Amino acid sequence: MAGGPLRRAPGPLERKANLDVTSLIIITRARTTTRTTTTTKQGRAVACKARTQSATVRALLAATLTRSAAPRDRSIPWHHARSLDWCRPSAACFASSAAAVDAPAKPVSTTEYETVIGVETHVQLDTNTKAFCSCKNEYGAKPNVNVCPVCLGHPGMLPTLNERVVELAVRTGMALNCEVHQESKFDRKQYFYGDLPKGYQISQNDRPICTDGFVDAPTFVVGTKCDAFPTTRVRINRLHIEEDTAKLTHEGQDSLAGGEGGGGATLADYNRAGVPLVEIVTEPDMRTGEEAAAYAQELRRIVRFLGVSSGNMQEGSLRCDVNVSVRRKGAQELGTKVEVKNLNSFSAVRSAVDFEFRRQTSLLEAGRGSEIKQETRLWDEQRMETKSMRSKEEAADYRYFREPDLPFLALRPGFADQVNAEMPKLPREARDDLLGLGLSVADASILSDDLGLFEYYTECVSSGAEPKQACNWLVGDISALLKEMKRDLDTCAMRPQQLAEMCQLIDGGTISGKIAKGLLPELLEKGGSPKELVESKGLVQISDEGELDKIVAEIVESNPKQVEQYRGGKDKLFGFFVGQTMKATKGRANPKMVNDCLRRALDQ
Amino acid sequence: MVPVKKSIAAAGTGRYGIRPGFLFCRTTQRKHDGYATRTQAARDLEHALFGPVGTDGDGPAQVAARLVHEQGVSCEDIAxxxxxxxxxxxxxxxxxxxNSVVQGRGTLADVVLEEARGHDRTLAKLVTAEERRRALPLAGVTLGVKDNICAAGFRATAGSLALSRYAPPRDATVVDNLRRAGCVVVGKTLCDEFGMGSTTESSASQLKDVVGGAATTRNPWDLSRVPGGSSGGSAAAVSSRQCALALGTDTGGSVRQPASFCGVVGLKPTYGRVSRFGLIAYASSLDVPGxxxxxxQDCARMLDVIAGPDPADSSSAALPHPPPLSEGGYERLCRQVSGEGGDAKPLLGLKVGLVRETLRRDGTVEEGVLGAVDAASEALRGLGCEVKEVSLPAFDLSLPAYYVTAVSEASSNLSRYDGLRYPAEVEAGEGGDEGFGGRxxxxxxxxxxxxxxxxxxLRRILMGTYTLSEGYGDALYKRAQxxxxxxxxxxxxxxxxxxxECDVLLTPTAPTTAYACGDKxxxxxxxxxxxxxxTVGVNLAGFPAVSVPAGMSLGLPVGVQVIGAPFEEGAILNVAHHLERSLGLNxxxxL
Structure with a gap:
């Protein structure tokens, strides 16, 4: 990974979030392996391999009636008024590819070419239950336990829309500055694959719930000096609601990809089938991999701040596909578009775009531009390259048509306003708040990157901590310690009020920063009031001049040799006396007063 | 109603209690001995249940419920x-x-009689007839369920090999409602595969020859003819009194056409009036349980139980509310008599539109059918209606628009039968036991x-895939909409x-009477x-319609179709009720 314009030294907390590429691969692999074994052991997964098929499928179908006791989201009441209104002509139609954009060409590394990038993101919504049935929506459950006849697509079963899904979609749409449509409709997107229980996915095609928004993604680079966050604007074409598919785990060769003689079985986990998603599609407004990654990162921040999704890329809660094309700078027409899938980190987004830029430009340079095909390519994290998955000719015709099992979705009057009124703080507002507290852009950038950290910090400051000091503790020592302890801010015992108390103890001169640092491991581990801890351990700083003078006098007396040398002009020994004093007081001496006392004692 | 002799009541009841199984204890031991060995009470009960509709117009469902409510006959005996x-x-x-009972649940008789005994236990706690009527309005009413509707305990094959061993996890809303009202499900009636057909000859269960019996469902009026379709089994069963009521589904006429062919009443409610939950979908925007x-009146009593919104079906209609049961529901609307006309002219002032496009005398509609429509119009005039011709120029658009819509939706609804999920009786493909065989x-x-x-x-899936595919969808599917x-x-x-100007429209139900089996x-x-x-135009519009027998042509029944405005099931049942009484067809x- 070459240092691009967006690159900056990650803070300790961030390092936790953005693992580097190699460790990521290993983790992903480890997870796949464990999942596969457990799946086999459970014997409840659907193996698409026919040998094990009948028994497991039957077991699965028999197990369908287990209902979770999870809190249910409310389903949308049926609308009588629309029951005779099936064939309303659809008004808005969206062109599949947007027109060329007149955005100024951004600096790209070397040549006279530029990349044009659009991003499609699937975000899993954090609801209690699935989008169209009352099964639990949870990640990491045993395979095929959160299933029912509806999400398994049994004959005769009908979907009912989860109202919470609409609320979260509208909330996201509003945060992305979209137009929220009072009326939208559901369609069926049809294709055959082992991960689709019904043979179609319920989605929204020509009348999505939200359209025409924008995101200002921050493109701050550590080391640059600025008073405000630099941003790049990415327009949002649309946001629509759809359901997730089952999760397939391929053992050995990929028998589902249509290859000859598939060696391994493919296991299907239908827990994910029917989990609500929003798909967010941008206009082709980005010009570099860094910008695409910056957009994706900001989107993740937004969904996390909104509480609509965990935004966890490794767990697949947030999945990005990028559309990349290359053209000569200044050209109005777009080049041939390639869609890249399987990007499960922000660095993968960046690297994949960079790779495609190099691949496509070199083809164009060599006069082989016609070899750039409209196709879907997969990102190979190990080889750091993309490879062709399927071409346009093989691409599915999704045969969209209106989902007849769901009426038009009409929002209650005032629904959108209500959602707007309950809108949580957005990352943009968080950044403004932090700058308002007098923090630097660099600090604000780190603190606003993670919702947990930001909330912790704000609470700490509102409990009386000095903003800069609290910031330093959080992004410095606390993050480092937590990482060492393999804990995070949410699970550690020290609450923001306690950190504030600690800051106040330092400010008030009760303890030194050094002592505070020494107390941190215990505070993080066990919690409790720092003040009480300081008192119980007798760590209150010695700020009594008389007492310090006495200690200093003893030290001067017991080190006559050094006193002589110091007085003879060896100034460096002053530090030795400070050290001796601190040792004698077990570090409790007020450092400033120690200096004064020592000078008085030695310079007399 | 045929008077029920005292012997039934005497044999079947104690004071209020019901002695299950008493009436037929001997006949069940020697089933095939026929009537000779039955008790007088049993014969009287059979006569009451299986006889013709009496002059007072009470149908078998009403008779059965009355026997249970008022005379203490047990549901088990009726079943x-x-x-x-x-x-x-x-x-x-x-x-x-x-073999419709799910494996491991016992024989059909076990399942049916157990359900009946369950109702009897409920009834045993109730003292008055009114209490029994309120608790189980359809007590003792036997119900046939079309095989594309889910009923727990029975397979739901929809007439397809793809679902030949499918045991539905729960009742369809309609079945659940009817069971709660006291109905006893006596079996799954045959239908064309996924409801796609007009003859009931394409049910997969008919692929295997049954020794010594009919290979396909037959019309009780003429065993060489089909009962119509796709709900042919339901129509034949009700017509032959194998069960008192039956559920069907109507996507393009699948309830009304077989009702016409078999001489029974077939009601297709407004789309959204009755829940589709548990109905194996063919064309979701057209399918209606019927x-x-x-x-x-029997249909009205059934509709009273199944009509209304269902939280499990988002396309069901919350409003307008069905007529409240406390005020007699659809049943009262059905019997309703116009104020001024009195009993002589119960439909006085009702305006009936005869749809001109359905009565072309160019050979497309059989003479006997036109005769029945004439007879019906005449009878309606006699009942006080104003009958006049109206024109529906868009009528000719119905058939193509219907088929494009239906096949498009079918291609989508049938995608889930990919052979991976529902175990089939016949292993799919070659070497089914050896994985994908390298495929x-x-x-x-x-x-x-x-x-x-x-x-x-397959034909409809192929057509539907075509009508929805990119480049053709606009020209076909969207134009059809x-x-x-x-x-x-x-x-x-x-x-x-x-x-x-019209309160209801009148058309023939089908252009012909029942087809011969295997008609080339x-x-x-x-x-x-x-x-x-x-019939398809009515489904496109979503309106309610009822087919009611209006005459006979060459020994075969002919029905006419009464179409009402949305959610006006009461009005069309009212017309049907007075029409059937006025025509007095027995x-x-x-058989």
């Missing part, structure tokens, strides 16, 4: 009588799916679908509700589709 009748008639008629009964998933799915789905579903809207608007414009002409799908010309097939 047993129907089981005996099924056993006697099934070899000739084949209305029901054989009622079969021997009389309009890819797609090849496997293609092969399963080819062997599991019948010709008609425009035509659909036009049919709907035009039909509404003729109705008072839409500013027009119907091998041509287009010929078969033409038979739906009278429709008991000569």
């Amino acid at each position: 047993r009588a129907h089981l005996n009748r099924m056993e006697m008639l099934e070899p000739k008629l084949r209305s029901f799916l054989p 009622c079969f009964g021997s009389t309009a 890819s998933l797609m090849a496997q799915i293609a092969s399963s679908r080819g062997s599991l789905l019948g010709d008609e579903p 425009v035509a659909r809207k036009r049919v709907q608007q035009e039909m509404l414009a003729r109705m008072v509700a839409g500013g027009g 002409e119907l091998q041509d799908p287009l010929q078969m589709y033409l038979g739906d010309v009278m 429709l008991l097939p000569p």
Whole structure:
């Protein structure tokens, strides 16, 4: 990974979030392996391999009636008024590819070419239950336990829309500055694959719930000096609601990809089938991999701040596909578009775009531009390259048509306003708040990157901590310690009020920063009031001049040799006396007063 | 109603209690000995249940419920009588799916009698007839359920090999409602595969020959003819009194056409009036569960139980509310008499529109059918109606618009039968036991679908895939939706509700009477589709309609279709009720 314009030294907390590429691969692999074994052991997964098929499928179908006791989201009441209104002509139609954009060409590394990038993101919504049935929506459950006849697509079963899904979609749409449509409709997107229980996915095609928004993604680079966050604007074409598919785990060769003689079985986990998603599609407004990654990162921040999704890329809660094309700078027409899938980190987004830029430009340079095909390519994290998955000719015709099992979705009057009124703080507002507290852009950038950290910090400051000091503790020592302890801010015992108390103890001169640092491991581990801890351990700083003078006098007396040398002009020994004093007081001496006392004692 | 002799009541009851199984204790021991060995009480009960509709117009469902509510006859005895009748008639008629009980649940008799005994236990706690009526309004009423509707305990094959062993996890909402009202499900009635057909000859269960019996479902009026379709089994079963009521589904006429062919009343409610939850979808925007009964009143009582919104079906209508049961529900609306006309002219002032386009005297509609429509119009005039011709120019758009819509939705609804999920009786493809035999998933799915789905579903899937595909969708599917809207608007414009002049519209139900079995002409799908010309427009519009017997042509019953404005089931049942009483047809097939 070459240092691009967006690159900056990650803070300790961030390092936790953005693992580097190699460790990521290993983790992903480890997870796949464990999942596969457990799946086999459970014997409840659907193996698409026919040998094990009948028994497991039957077991699965028999197990369908287990209902979770999870809190249910409310389903949308049926609308009588629309029951005779099936064939309303659809008004808005969206062109599949947007027109060329007149955005100024951004600096790209070397040549006279530029990349044009659009991003499609699937975000899993954090609801209690699935989008169209009352099964639990949870990640990491045993395979095929959160299933029912509806999400398994049994004959005769009908979907009912989860109202919470609409609320979260509208909330996201509003945060992305979209137009929220009072009326939208559901369609069926049809294709055959082992991960689709019904043979179609319920989605929204020509009348999505939200359209025409924008995101200002921050493109701050550590080391640059600025008073405000630099941003790049990415327009949002649309946001629509759809359901997730089952999760397939391929053992050995990929028998589902249509290859000859598939060696391994493919296991299907239908827990994910029917989990609500929003798909967010941008206009082709980005010009570099860094910008695409910056957009994706900001989107993740937004969904996390909104509480609509965990935004966890490794767990697949947030999945990005990028559309990349290359053209000569200044050209109005777009080049041939390639869609890249399987990007499960922000660095993968960046690297994949960079790779495609190099691949496509070199083809164009060599006069082989016609070899750039409209196709879907997969990102190979190990080889750091993309490879062709399927071409346009093989691409599915999704045969969209209106989902007849769901009426038009009409929002209650005032629904959108209500959602707007309950809108949580957005990352943009968080950044403004932090700058308002007098923090630097660099600090604000780190603190606003993670919702947990930001909330912790704000609470700490509102409990009386000095903003800069609290910031330093959080992004410095606390993050480092937590990482060492393999804990995070949410699970550690020290609450923001306690950190504030600690800051106040330092400010008030009760303890030194050094002592505070020494107390941190215990505070993080066990919690409790720092003040009480300081008192119980007798760590209150010695700020009594008389007492310090006495200690200093003893030290001067017991080190006559050094006193002589110091007085003879060896100034460096002053530090030795400070050290001796601190040792004698077990570090409790007020450092400033120690200096004064020592000078008085030695310079007399 | 045929008077029930005292002996039944005496034999069947203690003071209030019910002694289950008493009436038929001897007949069940020696089932095949026939009537000779039965008690007088049993014979009287059979006469009451299986006889013709009496002059007072009470149908078998009403008779059965009354016997239970008022005379203390047990549901179990009634169910047993129907089981005996099924056993006697099934070899000739084949209305029901054989071996329909889910494996491990016992025999059909076990399941049916247990359900009946359950109702009897509920009734035993109740003292007065009124209490029993309120608790279980359809107590003792035997119910046939079309095989594409889920009923727990029974397979739901929808007539397809793809679902030949499918045991539904729960009842469809309609079945659940009827069971709670006291109905006893006596079996799954045969239908064309996924409801796609007009003859009930394409049910997969008919592929295997049954020794010594009919290979396909037969029309009780003429065993060489079909009962119509796709709900042919339900129509045949109700017509032959194998069960008192039956559920069907109507996508393009699948309730009304067989009702016409078999001489029973078939009601297709407004789309959204009755929940589709548990109905195996063919064309979701057209499918409606429907009622079969021997009389309009029986249908009305059934509709009272199944009508209304269902939280599990988002396309069900919350409003307008069905007529409240406390005020008599649809049943009262059905019997309603116009104030001024009195009993002599119970429909005085009602405006009936005869749809001109359905009465072309150019050979497309059989003479006997036109005769029945004439007879019905005459009878309606006699009842006080104003009958006049109206025109529906968009009528001719109905058939193509219907088929494009239906096949498009079918291609989507049937995608889930990929051979991976629902275990089939016949292993899919070659070497089914050896994995995919080196084939890819797609090849496997293609092969399963080819062997599991019948010709008609495959044909419709192919057509539907074409009508929805990119580049054709606009020209076909979207245009069909425009035509659909036009049919709907035009039909509404003729109705008072839409500013027009008619309260109801009248058409033939089908252009012909029942087809002969294996009719060569119907091998041509287009010929078969033409038979739906009278009924599909109603489904496109979503309006309610009822087919009611209006006459006989060459020994076969002929029905007429009464179409109402949306949610006006009460009005069309009212017309049907008075029409059937005025015509006084004694429709008991000569079995």
